Amino acid sequence: MSKSLKTARRGGDVASAVADGAGTGAVSRRADRAAERRAAIVQAAMDEFIARGFAATRLDDIAKRAGVAKGTIYLHFKDKESMFEELIRTAIVPFVGRLAVPPPLGGSVRDMVESLARMFLQEIAGTRRADLVRLIIAEGPRFPAIADFYYREVVSRGLAAMRALIQLAVTRGEIREPKLVQHPQLMIAPMMVAVIWKSLFERHAPLDAEAMLQTHLDLIFGARRPT
Amino acid sequence: MSKSLKTARRGGDVASAVADGAGTGAVSRRADRAAERRAAIVQAAMDEFIARGFAATRLDDIAKRAGVAKGTIYLHFKDKESMFEELIRTAIVPFVGRLAVPPPLGGSVRDMVESLARMFLQEIAGTRRADLVRLIIAEGPRFPAIADFYYREVVSRGLAAMRALIQLAVTRGEIREPKLVQHPQLMIAPMMVAVIWKSLFERHAPLDAEAMLQTHLDLIFGARRPT
DNA sequence: CATTTATGACTGACTAGTCAGTCATTGTAA
DNA sequence: TTACAATGACTGACTAGTCAGTCATAAATG
Known part of the structure; x- marks a missing residue:
């Protein structure tokens, strides 16, 4: 079933590229x-x-x-339903790759979490992708296949990565509360709230997600000493 | 417009209650x-x-x-749409009342927050009402009237109440991080996550919301000393 | 019996999915 | 290079079905 995807490139020449220099932008191939x-x-x-x-x-x-x-x-x-499912999948996949935590490099865990969260806020919460998340929340229950996929590919991986980071931070003494390892959701919760807030309430009361993030990190890692 | 709401109780006797003892349960009035x-x-x-x-x-x-x-x-x-809106409103109202923070009684702020959160988990996250919240998130953008109502009646009040509690806790020294006053959403975020999680992922990985709540509170108020 | 309340068959607007036909592109032969 | 044939991507009118909302009729009530 479901052959219908004609996009498979034949032969070799992917090169008939879209030069598309000036004019009509007419594509031949x-x-x-x-x-x-x-x-x-x-x-x-x-x-x-x-x-x-x-x-x-x-x-x-x-x-x-x-x-x-x-x-x-x-x-x-094939039909509306599979189009919808395939769509969501296609939109999600590009983000899956980045979920593998970059090797715990030199800097502090806090810095790493912070940069991850910043990226999330900019690339998701600040964009139309936020609505995609909302869409998944909205339609998930009626499309278990999508909820499953989302859980497998995004949620479980994301939480696993986050748990590893927390574990590292606890070991290093950056985080005092060891129970946090059991609840990586707590680390991510404010991001979720930011996404939902932007979709629903932004026009009632704009949310300064960056500032909220700082406060959140201060709670978890302890406030930065004022130098 | 939109008279159509016939529910207005006439006269006084609400008392012809639904005795409904054994048989048909036939109601006369x-x-x-x-x-x-x-x-x-x-x-x-x-x-x-x-x-x-x-x-x-x-x-x-x-x-x-x-x-x-x-x-x-x-x-x-009147029609499907106004039925939907009225429905949501009707379902929300009963909770609005409780959002007025009970007078800051004797106990610690943490205890108060904890009991509020517990109530929320039991009465919302644990029940079908969780799906109601999800429904609002899902349909909110298409029913601005509902999003507005929800923001006015629930979100803004809830956050204001929470902010007052946080302020009190900061004053009393229960909370060290004063910036939290600016971001009462942080206090509530785990509850939102719990609600969404129950709706979408419970069957993949059950969430112990109570335990998560404890960890969350420990982060904010500081871990309880082991006596 | 007069009036209010309830019913469900009916209508008309709307929409997912189909398919016979068109025509630009590609391949082939002269 | 030119003429012709084959291909298959694309079209949009059409079908079969769905569903919000209506209203003539029937039941219940007082």
Whole structure:
């Protein structure tokens, strides 16, 4: 089943690239054009799903937004549901790689956690991706496959990495509270709150996530001494 | 507009209660019967909305579950959308009252926070109400009226109350980190995570929310000395 | 009996998914 | 190089089905 993904590059020449110097930007290679359209569909679908949720999203709208006929969508995806699932997966995968904790280099654990959290705030909480997280929270229960995938690929890995960091910090004496190793969720909780807050309440009361993060880290690692 | 809410109790006697001792449970009083049906509809609608989200929920299903004809629903609610909004409001209100911080009584702030958090875990995170919170997160952006209401009635009040408690604790010396006053969200974050976790990941990895709470409080108030 | 309340068949708008047909692109032969 | 054939990506009108909301009719009530 589910062959339908035509994107597989044939032969070798990936090189007919999208020089796309000046003018029309017309793409010749058939496969390229197809890939381009697929990308447009994915983008459009993402926007629509985020804006309306799964059930309320119309394929007609996705098609229109992607500048494509509805039938074209079905050349790339089996149906609405598998499109949705594949979409989420595709969007998540790029982040999975970074979850392997970078080798505990020289600096303090706090610095490492801080830079990780900063990255998260900038690349997720501050962007449309925050809505993606919200979408997963929203649709998860109705798409167990997605919840499972998300748990396996993101949550469990992320928590494992975080636990390792906490363990290290406890060993080094950077963190006093050893029980924290059992609850790596506590380290991440403020990030989750930030994501949700941005999606729902930002216009009521803007949240200074960076400042909150500092306070959070001070609680866990102890306040930095004022030099 | 939107009169349609028939629930207003007439006269005084709320007392013709639902004795409902043994048999049919037949209720005589018209208004009571109406109220009963309304309650059944509300309950059924809640279940369906939680299970499927707003868009995917069918009024036919709500009617069937409530043991009522579809037309009956429209005797109580203007349409699907306002039913949804009113539903959420109705479900939230009972909790608003408790958010006024009980007068800072004798005990420590930590004990007070702890008991509040415990209550939250038991009455929200442990129950179907957790899914209600998830539902608000999920549908909030599409129902600004609900997000607004939720922010006004729950979030802002809850945070204000929490801020007052933190302020008190800082004054008393129970909390060392004064910046926490600026970020009452940090106090609540683990509760939010618990709610989401229960909804999405409980079957993958059960979360001991109580234990997590203890660790969290130890971080904020300092570990209890082992006597 | 008059009035209020409840019913559920019905309607009309809407939408996921299909498929016969079109046509630009690619391959092949002269 | 040019003419012709094969391919398959793309289209959009269409089908079959769904569902919010209505209303003529029936039941319950006082």
